[in-house]
Amino acid sequence: MASQLKVDTLTGVTTAGSIVVTGEGNSTTTSLQQGLAKVWARYEQDGTNSILDSFNVSGLTDEGNGDATVSIANDMGNINYSPQVTMWYGSDTSTPLLGVCGLKRGHAPAAGSFRVQVSTTLWNNGAVGADVSGNFVAVFGDLA
Amino acid sequence: MASILRVNTLTDASSNNSTPMATVSQGTAKSWVDLNGGTADDSFNVGSDTDNGTGNYSFTFTTNMSNANYSVSGSAGTNSNVMHCTTAKATTGITVTHRDYQNTLTDLVDSMSTVHGDSA
Numbered sequence: 001m002a003s004q005l006k007v008d009t010l011t012g013v014t015t016a017g018s019i020v021v022t023g024e025g026n027s028t029t030t031s032l033q034q035g036l037a038k039v040w041a042r043y044e045q046d047g048t049n050s051i052l053d054s055f056n057v058s059g060l061t062d063e064g065n066g067d068a069t070v071s072i073a074n075d076m077g078n079i080n081y082s083p084q085v086t087m088w089y090g091s092d093t094s095t096p097l098l099g100v101c102g103l104k105r106g107h108a109p110a111a112g113s114f115r116v117q118v119s120t121t122l123w124n125n126g127a128v129g130a131d132v133s134g135n136f137v138a139v140f141g142d143l144a
Numbered sequence: 145m146a147s148i149l150r151v152n153t154l155t156d157a158s159s160n161n162s163t164p165m166a167t168v169s170q171g172t173a174k175s176w177v178d179l180n181g182g183t184a185d186d187s188f189n190v191g192s193d194t195d196n197g198t199g200n201y202s203f204t205f206t207t208n209m210s211n212a213n214y215s216v217s218g219s220a221g222t223n224s225n226v227m228h229c230t231t232a233k234a235t236t237g238i239t240v241t242h243r244d245y246q247n248t249l250t251d252l253v254d255s256m257s258t259v260h261g262d263s264a
Contacts, residue, residue, distance in 0.1 A: 002152045002153070003150070003151045003152050003153070004151070004152065004153040004154075004155055005149065005153070005154050005155065006155045006157050006159060007154065007155075007156065007157060008156050010154075013145065013146060013147050014145075014146050021165075021168060021169050021172060022169070023169065023174075023207070023262070023263030024169060024170070024210060024262035024263060025210040025262060025263060025264040027264055028207045028263050028264050029207075030169075030172060030174055030263050031188065031189075032168070032172060034173070034176075034189070035172030035173040035174060035188070036172060036173075037173070078186065080178045080185035080186030081178065081186065082176040082177060082178045082186075082256040082257070082258055083219055083221065083256060084217045084218065084219050084256065084258055085219045086217070086219075100220075100225055100226070100227055100245070101219075102219050102220040102221055102226065102228075103219065103220075103221035103254060105225070108253070108254075109221070109254070119225060127225045127245055138217075138258075140173050140176040140188070140258050141178070141186060142186070
């Protein structure tokens with residue numbers, strides 16, 4: 001029989017921050033809390049510097065071409081989290097095809113923020129910071 | 145006392161934000177890791193990690209995936225001119241490499257990967 005649980009907050013019984021979910025193969029379990037994205041956002045720097053949609057993001061700071069700091073509303077528990085970053089040129093076909101993005105060199109992530117750099121690059125010709133219309137980030141790790 | 149709740153759908157107390165358990169399970173990352181030069185600074189569902197050489201790292205899952213058709217997303221942290229490439233994946237773990245724009249393998253302080261798919 002189908003069932004529906006109405007609840008605002010799920011909390012583990014043995015450990016408040018640990019609830020497991022049965023895996024798709026029905027033979028193992030996986031941690032719900034560890035598998036949840038703690039932050040995600042889509043923002044743009046092409047034209048305006050703005051957040052289009054997000055979760056657990058308190059702000060975006062324009063640091064330069066393709067360079068932005070994403071501020072986290074509820075901080076992570078440490079700096080060893082795993083941010084995923086990708087990008088989209090949008091309708092701009094004038095820029096080189098190859099783009100790279102990641103956390104900005106020399107700026108380690110902090111519990112309350114991380115800094116992203118998007119660059120266009122030509123083979124063997126270095127990389128140049130580029131403002132693009134689609135910046136996508138998601139963070140996995142431990143909440144504070 | 146540990147307990148098991150068997151339910152098809154989670155809904156908040158106002159009957160909004162209804163989420164089927166299949167979405168909870170499928171949408172939950174099955175593994176993530178922050179590798180520092182091939183050694184995990186922090187991770188979830190990672191059994192061991194191996195530095196295979198410059199810019200080439202592997203890690204295994206504690207609980208395996210049910211097949212190799214899972215999704216890996218990754219980022220090269222603290223060096224924005226380096227790409228993250230998944231070069232091998234199996235039910236037991238994955239290998240990632242990082243190359244700069246000159247196609248040279250490069251070590252990273254933060255090599256970050258996340259896995260979504262079906263766990264065993």
